[in-house]
Amino acid sequence: DTEVTQTPKHLVMGMTNKKSLKCEQHMGHRAMYWYKQKAKKPPELMFVYSYEKLSINESVPSRFSPECPNSSLLNLHLHALQPEDSALYLCASSRGPASGGENIQYFGAGTRLSVL
Amino acid sequence: AQSVTQLGSHVSVSEGALVLLRCNYSSSVPPYLFWYVQYPNQGLQLLLKYTTGATLVKGINGFEAEFKKSETSFHLTKPSAHMSDAAEYFCAVSSDRGSTLGRLYFGRGTQLTVWP
Numbered sequence: 001d002t003e004v005t006q007t008p009k010h011l012v013m014g015m016t017n018k019k020s021l022k023c024e025q026h027m028g029h030r031a032m033y034w035y036k037q038k039a040k041k042p043p044e045l046m047f048v049y050s051y052e053k054l055s056i057n058e059s060v061p062s063r064f065s066p067e068c069p070n071s072s073l074l075n076l077h078l079h080a081l082q083p084e085d086s087a088l089y090l091c092a093s094s095r096g097p098a099s100g101g102e103n104i105q106y107f108g109a110g111t112r113l114s115v116l
Numbered sequence: 117a118q119s120v121t122q123l124g125s126h127v128s129v130s131e132g133a134l135v136l137l138r139c140n141y142s143s144s145v146p147p148y149l150f151w152y153v154q155y156p157n158q159g160l161q162l163l164l165k166y167t168t169g170a171t172l173v174k175g176i177n178g179f180e181a182e183f184k185k186s187e188t189s190f191h192l193t194k195p196s197a198h199m200s201d202a203a204e205y206f207c208a209v210s211s212d213r214g215s216t217l218g219r220l221y222f223g224r225g226t227q228l229t230v231w232p
Contacts, residue, residue, distance in 0.1 A: 006159075006191050038146065040204075040225070041224070042206055042222035042223065042224055042226070043206075043222060045161070045220075047218070056219070090159055090160065102167070103210070104150070104162060104165060105150075105220055106162065107152075107159040107160040107161070108159050109158055109159040110158070110159045112157070
């Protein structure tokens with residue numbers, strides 16, 4: 001089973017709203033990732049958690065706040081977003097950086113976010 | 117540093133024809149190479165990977181790719197295209213060494229259209 005589950009599938013929010021995206025995996029993976037993907041573009045890395053600690057933040061604006069409550073769960077808290085933040089947000093997980101060639105990232109189906 | 121170049125942002129083939137999607141990489145360390153496919157409004161699905169060993173790798177849905185170190189290439193092929201192959205394809209490179217440990221670097225993607 002290589003399933004990464006993301007909820008919700010779609011989200012519409014106003015610029016003053018607070019919302020959260022959720023990602024879950026039960027593969028025993030120790031690395032989890034958030035990506036942002038605009039139409040017709042490759043995914044852009046936002047955050048990486050390794051062993052439940054934030055290891056990479058790609059200079060993402062503070063209106064995006066990640067959280068990793070446990071090894072299976074990853075959240076992305078959203079606050080005061082801008083219309084240009086509308087995109088597909090993808091979560092991925094992998095065994096972890098030390099697993100060499102088997103550090104394969106498996107992706108969820110994504111959350112389609114629209115900011116009005 | 118690692119990077120990926122996908123030649124051709126759009127490729128069109130007739131059903132039953134050969135599919136060839138080109139990927140060249142740059143890596144200062146031995147690379148791990150991946151092809152992902154993305155169907156409309158979905159996440160990324162792993163097609164195949166090269167880590168070590170046999171340079172011709174087979175993936176799902178009849179796709180295969182060959183790692184050619186001398187040419188720094190990892191082109192994706194399928195002998196006979198099917199309508200269901202129409203999607204966006206991303207080539208990606210990573211490594212288990214250096215400061216970019218485990219991080220994926222994507223090409224810009226190739227949109228495959230299959231004509232009946």
